Amino acid sequence: xxxxxxxxxxxxxxxxxxxxxxxxxxxxxxxxxxxTPGGYKRLMDEFQWLMNKExxxxxxxxxxxxxxxxxxxxxxxxxxKKRMREIDRRIRFLTKRLDMAEVVDPAGxxxxxxxxxxxxxxxxxxxxxxxxxxSIVGVDEIDTSRGYISWVSxxxxxxxxxxxxxxxxxxxxGGTEELEILEVKYQAIPMGPFGEADDAGTGTGIxxxxxxxx
Numbered sequence: 001x002x003x004x005x006x007x008x009x010x011x012x013x014x015x016x017x018x019x020x021x022x023x024x025x026x027x028x029x030x031x032x033x034x035x036t037p038g039g040y041k042r043l044m045d046e047f048q049w050l051m052n053k054e055x056x057x058x059x060x061x062x063x064x065x066x067x068x069x070x071x072x073x074x075x076x077x078x079x080x081k082k083r084m085r086e087i088d089r090r091i092r093f094l095t096k097r098l099d100m101a102e103v104v105d106p107a108g109x110x111x112x113x114x115x116x117x118x119x120x121x122x123x124x125x126x127x128x129x130x131x132x133x134x135s136i137v138g139v140d141e142i143d144t145s146r147g148y149i150s151w152v153s154x155x156x157x158x159x160x161x162x163x164x165x166x167x168x169x170x171x172x173x174g175g176t177e178e179l180e181i182l183e184v185k186y187q188a189i190p191m192g193p194f195g196e197a198d199d200a201g202t203g204t205g206i207x208x209x210x211x212x213x214x
Contacts, residue, residue, distance in 0.1 A: 033100040034118045035138035038191030045194035047094040107188045116159045118212040123183040135189045151212045
């Protein structure tokens with residue numbers, strides 16, 4: 001076994017207004033938005049739904065409410081305007097994320113399938129002998145119930161570029177621990193469709209890797 005890849009988590013950059021309003025963590029400044037095909041489709045489906053269904057419906061409700069008299073006491077109008085602002089903010093956020101997207105297929109061919117990059121599914125064991133499997137995905141695809149971790153998270157940063165048999169050191173808010181990598185796979189990472197409830201966690205830290213997709 002080799003000893004490799006001890007990394008310190010770095011603080012996040014200050015997110016903009018739209019990033020702070022979004023349910024997903026911000027991207028590192030200047031980085032690409034690495035994302036799987038399933039994750040990209042889910043964001044695009046949400047964008048299309050907001051643009052073609054929800055926004056027109058809310059616009060119609062606001063127009064109807066505005067025609068019903070005093071707007072200052074019209075709950076439908078007040079709520080509709082508030083909802084419209086939320087929708088427009090979300091549309092701007094999704095537009096930005098999709099424009100920045102760099103789609104990487106985890107099941108696609110790679111020069112070195114033994115090394116960990118974006119899209120890898122990694123099985124490791126910690127110092128207590130507990131085995132765990134995680135998949136490294138985009139910041140908009142985190143799902144702790146499935147073991148999907150962001151490529152900017154401290155754990156992904158610790159694993160990045162290591163191979164089977166390596167021992168890496170994870171520095172996280174809960175403390176420091178060593179992880180022995182047992183297996184590295186590149187396979188399809190299923191993503192639930194837009195509208196499916198996500199048990200999303202949060203990714204933290206700034207990657208020092210220019211190309212986590214290998």
